[in-house]
Amino acid sequence: MVGLGQCCWDQVGLVEQWPHPDAKTELLASCEQAGGPVATALVTLARLGVRTAFFGAVGGDEAGRLIRWSLVAEGVDCRLLQVDPEGESQRAWVIADRTTGKRNIFWKRGARRPFHLTDETAELIAAAKVLLLDDLDFDAALAAARAAREAGVTTVLDGGSLRPRTAELLPLIDHLVVSEKFARQWTGRPEPPAALEPLAAFGGTVTVTAGAEGCWSLLAGEVIHQPAFGVDVIDTTGCGDVFHGGYVFGLLQAWPLPAVLAFASACAALKARGLGGQAAIAGLDETLRFLARETGDIRWTTLRITE
Amino acid sequence: MVGLGQCCWDQVGLVEQWPHPDAKTELLASCEQAGGPVATALVTLARLGVRTAFFGAVGGDEAGRLIRWSLVAEGVDCRLLQVDPEGESQRAWVIADRTTGKRNIFWKRGARRPFHLTDETAELIAAAKVLLLDDLDFDAALAAARAAREAGVTTVLDGGSLRPRTAELLPLIDHLVVSEKFARQWTGRPEPPAALEPLAAFGGTVTVTAGAEGCWSLLAGEVIHQPAFGVDVIDTTGCGDVFHGGYVFGLLQAWPLPAVLAFASACAALKARGLGGQAAIAGLDETLRFLARETGDIRWTTLRITE
Ligand SMILES: Nc1ncnc2c1ncn2[C@@H]1O[C@H](COP(=O)(O)OP(=O)(O)OP(=O)(O)O)[C@@H](O)[C@H]1O
Ligand SMILES: Nc1ncnc2c1ncn2[C@@H]1O[C@H](COP(=O)(O)OP(=O)(O)OP(=O)(O)O)[C@@H](O)[C@H]1O
Ligand SMILES: [Mg+2]
Ligand SMILES: [Mg+2]
Numbered sequence: 001m002v003g004l005g006q007c008c009w010d011q012v013g014l015v016e017q018w019p020h021p022d023a024k025t026e027l028l029a030s031c032e033q034a035g036g037p038v039a040t041a042l043v044t045l046a047r048l049g050v051r052t053a054f055f056g057a058v059g060g061d062e063a064g065r066l067i068r069w070s071l072v073a074e075g076v077d078c079r080l081l082q083v084d085p086e087g088e089s090q091r092a093w094v095i096a097d098r099t100t101g102k103r104n105i106f107w108k109r110g111a112r113r114p115f116h117l118t119d120e121t122a123e124l125i126a127a128a129k130v131l132l133l134d135d136l137d138f139d140a141a142l143a144a145a146r147a148a149r150e151a152g153v154t155t156v157l158d159g160g161s162l163r164p165r166t167a168e169l170l171p172l173i174d175h176l177v178v179s180e181k182f183a184r185q186w187t188g189r190p191e192p193p194a195a196l197e198p199l200a201a202f203g204g205t206v207t208v209t210a211g212a213e214g215c216w217s218l219l220a221g222e223v224i225h226q227p228a229f230g231v232d233v234i235d236t237t238g239c240g241d242v243f244h245g246g247y248v249f250g251l252l253q254a255w256p257l258p259a260v261l262a263f264a265s266a267c268a269a270l271k272a273r274g275l276g277g278q279a280a281i282a283g284l285d286e287t288l289r290f291l292a293r294e295t296g297d298i299r300w301t302t303l304r305i306t307e
Numbered sequence: 308m309v310g311l312g313q314c315c316w317d318q319v320g321l322v323e324q325w326p327h328p329d330a331k332t333e334l335l336a337s338c339e340q341a342g343g344p345v346a347t348a349l350v351t352l353a354r355l356g357v358r359t360a361f362f363g364a365v366g367g368d369e370a371g372r373l374i375r376w377s378l379v380a381e382g383v384d385c386r387l388l389q390v391d392p393e394g395e396s397q398r399a400w401v402i403a404d405r406t407t408g409k410r411n412i413f414w415k416r417g418a419r420r421p422f423h424l425t426d427e428t429a430e431l432i433a434a435a436k437v438l439l440l441d442d443l444d445f446d447a448a449l450a451a452a453r454a455a456r457e458a459g460v461t462t463v464l465d466g467g468s469l470r471p472r473t474a475e476l477l478p479l480i481d482h483l484v485v486s487e488k489f490a491r492q493w494t495g496r497p498e499p500p501a502a503l504e505p506l507a508a509f510g511g512t513v514t515v516t517a518g519a520e521g522c523w524s525l526l527a528g529e530v531i532h533q534p535a536f537g538v539d540v541i542d543t544t545g546c547g548d549v550f551h552g553g554y555v556f557g558l559l560q561a562w563p564l565p566a567v568l569a570f571a572s573a574c575a576a577l578k579a580r581g582l583g584g585q586a587a588i589a590g591l592d593e594t595l596r597f598l599a600r601e602t603g604d605i606r607w608t609t610l611r612i613t614e
Contacts, residue, residue, distance in 0.1 A: 011318075013400065013413050018328045022409040022518075024467070030415050093320065093400045095413055102329040106320050106402055108337050160331070211329075 001045060001248055002125055004055040004115070004144045005038030005134035005158070007071070007081075008090040008107065009063035012237060012276040018097045018104070028098065034070040035092055035277040037134045037158045037241045044245025044267055046075045048284045049307070050252065053077035053124055055144070057115040057137070059087035070278075080121050087112025096235035096275060101212065103237045109136075117143040126151035130248050133173075134158045138165050145172035154251060158244045162186055170202040177247055179240055180210040192216045193223045207247070207261065209240055214265065219257050226261040229269035229294050238277025243268040246287075253306065266291045308352060308555055309432055311362040311422070311451045312345030312441035312465070314378070314388075315397040315414065316370035319544060319583040325404045325411070335405065341377040342399055342584040344441045344465045344548045351552025351574055353382045355591045356614070357559065360384035360431055362451070364422040364444070366394035377585075387428050394419025403542035403582060408519065410544045416443075424450040433458035437555050440480075441465045445472050452479035461558060465551045469493055477509040484554055486547055487517040499523045500530045514554070514568065516547055521572065526564050533568040536576035536601050545584025550575040553594075560613060573598045 013027040034043070042052040054076050058064030060083055067089060071078050088110035096103045114137040121144070125131055131148040133155065135141045142165075148155045149172045157169065159178035162185035170176065176199065178186075183195035192208040193216045199206045200218050207217040214227040246267030250260030266287050274280025282290070284305065292300040320334040341350070349359040361383050365371030367390055374396060378385050395417035403410045421444040428451070432438055438455040440462065442448045449472075455462045456479045464476065466485035469492035477483065483506065485493075490502035499515040500523045506513045507525050514524040521534040553574030557567030573594050581587025589597070591612065598607040 011400065013415065015413065019411060021325045021404060021407065021411055024412040024414065027413055027415045093318065093402075095400075097328060100328065104326060104328055105331040106322065106334055107331065108320065108334045 001050060001130040001132065001252065002053045002055065002128040003038040003042045003132040004140060005132070006036035006090060006136050007034060007039035007054065007056045007058065007067050008036035008092050009066050010035035010092045010094055010237070010277060012094040012096060012235065014096045014098055014235065014275055017099045018095070018102070029275055031276050031279065032066070033276045033278050034067050035238060036090065037160060037244065038132055039067070039071060040238045040241035040277045041132055041158070041245035041248065042076045043071065043074045043278050044242045044281050045249060047281050048245070048249050048287070049305070050249060051077070051307070053080065055080055055115060055121050057082040057084060057087075057112055059083070059089040059110055059112045060085035061089055063089035063091050080118070080124070082113070082115050084112040094237050094276070096237055098234065101233035101236050101272065103235060105237070115140045117147070122147045125153060128153055130154045130156060130251055132156045132158065132244060132248055134160065135163055135166055135169055138163065142169055142172070145169055148172070156244065156248055156251070158240070160240070173202065174204045175207070175247070175251070176202060176204055177207045177209065177244055180208060183208040193225070196223055205257065209243055211236065211239070215243070215261055217257060217261060224258060224261070226258070226265050229266055229290070231269045231273050233272045235275045236272050239268040239272055241277060242271040242281055262291060262295065263287070266294070308357060308437040308439065308559060309360045309362065309435040310345040310349045310439040311447060312439070313343035313397060313443050314341060314346035314361065314363045314365065314374050315343035315399050316373050317342035317399045317401055317544070317584060319401040319403060319542065321403045321405055321542065321582055324406045325402070325409070336582055338583050338586065339373070340583045340585050341374050342545060343397065344467060344551065345439055346374070346378060347545045347548035347584045348439055348465070348552035348555065349383045350378065350381045350585050351549045351588050352556060354588050355552070355556050355594070356612075357556060358384070358614070360387065362387055362422060362428050364389045364391060364394075364419055366390070366396040366417055366419045367392035368396055370396035370398050387425070387431070389420070389422050391419040401544050401583070403544055405541065408540035408543050408579065410542060412544070422447045424454070429454045432460060435460050437461045437463060437558055439463045439465065439551060439555055441467065442470055442473055442476055445470065449476055449479070452476055455479070463551065463555055463558070465547070467547070480509065481511045482514070482554070482558065483509060483511055484514045484516065484551055487515060490515040500532070503530055512564065516550055518543065518546070522550070522568055524564060524568055531565060531568070533565070533572050536573055536597070538576045538580050540579045542582045543579050546575040546579055548584060549578040549588055569598060569602065570594070573601070
């Protein structure tokens, strides 16, 4: 599968409790790692054993080198990563609150040439089974979604927040998997299940994730809910990104939607055990054993997995 | 003059407004620079034209190199900076809120050998006119304050927050210049002027700074208040540190306390025009012209300044 979108260098700090403004707070722990919705989803898929290629852009700075090295170390194909030698990479500072499990992300786009679709990228997209997108670099996302649609490649959009031109992209999307915030911005409905129907008007499968509340989806017109799995939460940074990785894994297996959602939720929950968006992402065996244990359904460990 | 205490590598981001927990906020601007109360006070003094030496500790990491280079570039003598090759430097992430001018600091001490007083350091302290201290590395601060007291060197303590052994240090201090938070923690009195009398019991001159409210001090038993100067505030990170630099400058000039407080407040206000603790610190001419203009007292520009 291939992914096109954001990659980022994250510095993550853990605090006992979210401070009032105007405070000085000593961090309990900190770390640095690659992040970004699509990049993190691809790391998830790589750890699950899927061959992945990443399309995105970095600057010629230290953060760009760190992002590339760390994706390559995970086995993500970065040969078509675009490096703007004069440009800056996207960066984020994340403060994770140990008490609530919530995180606050401060990010910086970084001035650099946006990713542009090349012939080589378009060919790889057309040859893939699934294309995962976010829409920060909108022009590239639109061109990629068109190339995918033409070639009959399944498209998945990670909608984090509504952006000015998101609506143009939707007709080219098969699976829309969005955050609560996106659902609220798009539909004006604060409750995720109530947002599903208006969202579904775009034509494909729609899922809204809502943190510890789990996720909601529409299956043959019926609302289905997958609760979040219980883990000892350290940090929920990247849970949504990892959820998307697990969701794409389920699509590649051609599982029914409820199994896709359960699997994606398990991936996301396991991630929350560690600090930062990627450190604690689990491999396939661990995820399936976790699912079998949590659901009491032993079939998770006897599945035949196809590449 | 010499300073012993914290130095830090700061990454500073500006936001339109302080977010609710669990948000994603794009930074309006960001920068990196050296920070830390004593290091920033020394940079202030160096820009004002005072010869300064810094005693503190860094790790053998990139942050440590950046801290050293940037202090050396300001003309601060760093020959007795102690580098722990295996250790980590102190770092901070600062989020500055453009709407309120307040900042939230997340910091990390960094695992490294603390600064320890050497014969050479003690000699330089004994030869100085003023020693500025904070008390994060408590043992070194205590030893330095003793060496200063023995040699008749004026000691100034920057009290940011009350620490377990702060009380041991106070008898060795001539000028206690503390934050509102310290004053509240020490005396239980939420109002800075009400905290002055109990604070003054330690024996020296006491000043409490309270951000945009200005500062309060005791002069011959009377409470005096120096309002903050009005500037277009971008970021108040380091205002307290720069205030201490200006305060020490006033002591070196042997000015009366009200002039010391006015000068220190001007230094701090000018700093607030820029992002980060050090970028906008002004030189002497600019500070004196600002004071003359703001106070209407032309004498600020005709002062004879001694080195
Ligand atoms: N505290 C938690 N415990 C267990 N699982 C969680 C928790 N928080 C999130 N998850 C899982 O991750 C999924 C996605 O989380 P969420 O809705 O917060 O993503 P998001 O808003 O896209 O955030 P981001 O993209 O920043 O990670 C949830 O549906 C849930 O399955
Ligand atoms: N918004 C502001 N405008 C003008 N001057 C300010 C402002 N905020 C602070 N100052 C000046 O700086 C002085 C010190 O500020 P403050 O009391 O916030 O320091 P602090 O609490 O020690 O913070 P820090 O050490 O983190 O900088 C104030 O007394 C005032 O003179
Ligand atoms: Mg998301
Ligand atoms: Mg201070």
